[in-house]
Amino acid sequence: MEDRLRRIQSVTRYYDWLQGLRFLPFGLVLLGFALWLAWLPAGGGSAAAVGALSLGVGVLAALVLHPVLGIYYQRRFGQVRPSAATKRPRLQMALAFSGVGLLLALGLAALASRGSDSHLSVSGALAVSAAALVAYWAVIGRFIPHYPPIAGAMFLVAALHQLGLNPVCGWMHAGEATSTGPCGLVTFNAAWGLALVVLTLLDHRMLVHTLSPAPAEAVE
Incomplete structure (x- = not known):
């Protein structure tokens, strides 16, 4: 009974962060981006333009669905307002993890713009991502059991990529594949997209x- 009460307290504290369906579209967009990079034709052209347009529409749809799905959660569970003591550390944690994510994204984008697909850089980014997931899990109270296994899977992908055993690279370079998308960038976006889908x-x-x-009244 005490374990259940503690879990309810923890879930209530991070209620808005656990509304998985609100974040699911962003994972799907990342998977779409990975597929677009994987199938990007060498000459670009209309196929690349249509893919880029579809990606933009997907991002816009994800941003629109985020508050819409929030209404679903409010109607189903009521409105949960975190205390003032909880808001500040949550904001600091969100800014810290967002900063790490932004640095990783900028670093990979710089590598892609130079045509570089270093195994070490991509594997390092995936390993840092796995460590960030574990850190997030530890900071919020270790009450969510599925974060460590997902982080472990991401670390395994990092190791496989570093060892040259990445199945995504084998698929992209097999046969007559003509994709010009860097394998590492495809792997990074696919790993994060799939992780987000499963986590959410x-x-x-x-x-x-x-x-x-x-009930209709708010839960404090």
Whole structure:
């Protein structure tokens, strides 16, 4: 009973971060971006333009769906307002992890613009991403069981890429494939996209299983 109460307290504290369906579209966009890079034709042309346009539409749709799906959670569970003591550390944590993500994205974008696909740089970015997931899991209280396995899977992808055993690279370079997309960038976006899809669905499942549908009044 005490374990359940502690879990309810933790889920309530990070309620808005565990609304997995709100973040699911961003994972799908990253997967779409990875596929677009993998199938990017050597000459670019209309196929590349259509892919870029579709990607832009996907990002816009994800941004629109984020608040819309928030209304779904509010109607199902009520409105949960974090205390003032909780808001500040959550904001600091969000800024810290966003900063790490931005630095990784800028670094990979710089490598891609130079035509570089260094195994070490991509593997390092994936390893840092895995460590960030574990750090996030530890900071928020270690009550979410599915973060360490996902981080472990991402670290495994980093190791496979570093050892030259990345199956994505083998698929891209097999046969008559003509994709000019860098394998490392495809792997990084695919790994994060798949991780986000799995994490958000499991977050949603945990939220549904932990919290019963709330009455109309707000839950403090």
